[in-house]
Amino acid sequence: MLDSPAKLFRLAAVLFGLFLALTVLVIADWTQSLDDRVAEVMRTAEMPWLVSVAEVFHYIGRIPLVFVLVVAGFAFFVFTKKLRAGFVWLGIVVVAAVLSDLTKVLVGRDRPIDALVQEHSFSYPSGHSLVAAAAIGIGLAVVASILWPERRRLFLWTGWVFAVPMVLSRIYLRAHWLTDTLGGLLFGLAVVTASVALWERWRQSEPT
Template sequence: MKTKNIIFYSAGIILLIISFFLDKLVLVSMVRNPILDYALGSVTHFGSVFIVLIVMTSLFLWQERKREWIPVLWVSFLASSILCLILKSIIARPRPEDLVAAHFIISTVYSFPSLHASASFTAIPILDLEFPKLKWFWVLFAVIVAFSRIYLNVHYLSDVIGGALLGFAVAHFFVFIEKKHKIFQRIKIFRR
């Protein structure tokens, strides 16, 4: 693994550990604003797995030579989503909305890790490979989606950091595997 990746993942894990101690402090310090409530409520819907997957698939379909990465994109999203749901069931951490009176979004599953953050960050390693100019726009979008989940009282800081790390790591893993072994490129239905 490259040194920059080791540093990135180490920093992410340290940040995740620290964030567990800051969760309630960040939650309590949130200032409410009706305009932000509406804006971030809208943003959070664009960060759902389904919307992110449609946007990313459309982007890769747009340029024929980049279509070979669509299976990697889909497998990355599927794997990170399944891992998120498994971790949510195992950890079974209650959502912050259970502790705070303000409910902006109705949620049905546990809190850790954030599936929205995972979905948004899953796209980054694949975008970095094929659309490097769009990567930083997407990083900003992913950070705003992650923040919206905290602001709307459906996740703690550690939930979104954990989801972001999970999504990024899963996609990074599948990009590495595909670059090294060309699994999807060898399958006839995925070739041009």
């Protein structure tokens, strides 16, 4: 079971280590042949209605909507008088976004040249996958712990239901390579896991 903060911190470290390992492989250009093959499969499976569905997830992950979700999440913490937890959550989401942008610049990977949506930043890691996972995943986990602790696992699975189509949509729209989305997802999951660990440690330290 991964209910103890110590186990969650270890899992977060493993996920972040996998992200670093994948980053090294991307920088060394050892993943490009796999990325090219996956991109070609997506190209052959292109259908107008699937493009429309993928575009919905594209707009869900845009910064304005993520900003609204973050503000709404922080407002929830204020409303439930969990202000310290709210600041921790907000800080981790902001740090994740900053680290994502720094990694993009350091790696400097170009996006696929025939993308179906317009993007201007570098490709690795996928900011959509990372920030959406961090903002929504952490929010779901903490809200579940406060309101419905017995259904916490259901909320975590709900986060996965959101993350998987988000990742697939980025590849399908040729906005990212496969490994871009995997990198963003690993980083996002590491952030979510570390955040839940912090929350659990804080919650368990509260006097009953």
